[in-house]
Amino acid sequence: MEAFIYDAVRTPRGKGKKDGSLHGTTPLELAATTLRALRERNQLDTALVDDVVLGCVTPVGEQGACIARIAVLAAGYDQSVSGVQVNRFCASGLEACNMAAAQVMAGQAELSIGGGVEAMSRVPMGSDGGAWAVDPASAIPTYFVPQGISADVIATQSGYSRQDLDAYAVESHRRAQQAAHAGYFHRSIVPVRDINGMVVLARDETIRPQTTLATLGALKPSFTEMGEKYGFDAVIRQRYPELERVNHVHHAGNSSGIVDGAAAVLIGNAAIGVRLGLKPRARIRAFATIGSEPSIMLTGPSYAAEKALKRAGMKASDIDLFELNEAFAAVVLRFMEVMAVPHDRINVNGGAIAMGHPLGATGAMILGTLLDEMERRNLATGLATLCVGAGMGIATIIERN
DSSP: OOOEEEEEEEEEEESSSSSSTTTTSSHHHHHHHHHHHHHHHHTEEEEOOEEEEEEEEOOOOOGSSHHHHHHHHHHHTTTOOOEEOOOOOBBBHHHHHHHHHHOOOOSSOOOEEEEEEEEEESSTTTTOHHHHHHOHHHHTTTTTTOHHHHHHHHHHTTTOOOOHHHHHHHHHHHHHHHHHHHHTTTTTTTOOOOOOOOOEESOSOOOOOOOOOHHTTSSSOOSSHHHHTTTTHHHHHHOTTTTTOOOOOOOSSBBBOOEEEEEEEEOOOHHHHHHHHHHOOOOEEEEEEEETTTTTTTHHHHHHHHHHHHHHTOOGGOOOOEEEOOOOOHHHHHHHHHTTTTGGSSSBBBBHHHHOOOTTHHHHHHHHHHHHHHHHHTTTTEEEEEEEETEEEEEEEEEEO
């Protein structure tokens, strides 16, 4: 059974702080906003939806329990529609789409929705705790370090300079601003409204077109104190003894931004599309996850992409367009180098450095961004991928008919 993408929507990304435009909007409402949009845009009889799978990386407080099922109810879907929350760290949104697609491919669902939500201004990253960082039984043997240290190690190992990373970040903002100005995101973005129906936010809030090498050069590295004062440089050098020192080159300007947002992707088989009069926008050709070395943590995208490409009987040169979450600039530079992907075929409309990374939603967001741009350019194949905490990677290949 084949699985097709029929629609993809997302909220704009709001600055993930108390002065961000979406701070007053609950994560439940963000998720429900995207579900309502799928229903209204497609005149969807929601009783035909088998399941809603939503990624959420910090499922505590108002994001806790099973936010997917509660969002289904809040969006006014038929009560027969089930919901499930999943957490694969930063890959959760794409994992949710892959799970929805897998239900369809297995013949166990005709129509499912994958997506994700994260209100980082209201539910802080890491507030759910977890054993890996704090339990010596897991932290010591795996050489746990925070992700920023891992990103700096990748830059150090690969010889990426501070200027290399900053130049990539400047280009991310330039591309994002150009795409926003040209209306490339208009098809997918659903404005967030307040209880009175007034628009709270209709555009991505953190794009800074004025960003230059000079403005980024004024920023201090974010992870120097963490590495040197708190000992994480010493930990990572135990794992990689060939490192004489860690060059701390990442900062707030060349790393992904903290934002709020949600996304949803409508996925179904061919028969349900015919029944509902919906035209498939793309076919999900293959997907894969993989574990990678947990201390350096952020090298998984290339391995996951290679695994998905092998499953599809393809190679990287067969992919017309790539989307890789810009968790840190070094992650993308490494992927381009290892996979031999030129910069004009990846993140062509900017990424999380410019627009932010709403953890549980990002994977679904970049899948929609990839599809929109493939359609705009009339391209056939695309691959979306993310690095993942604790050393993992995920990739999904889509194909337009």
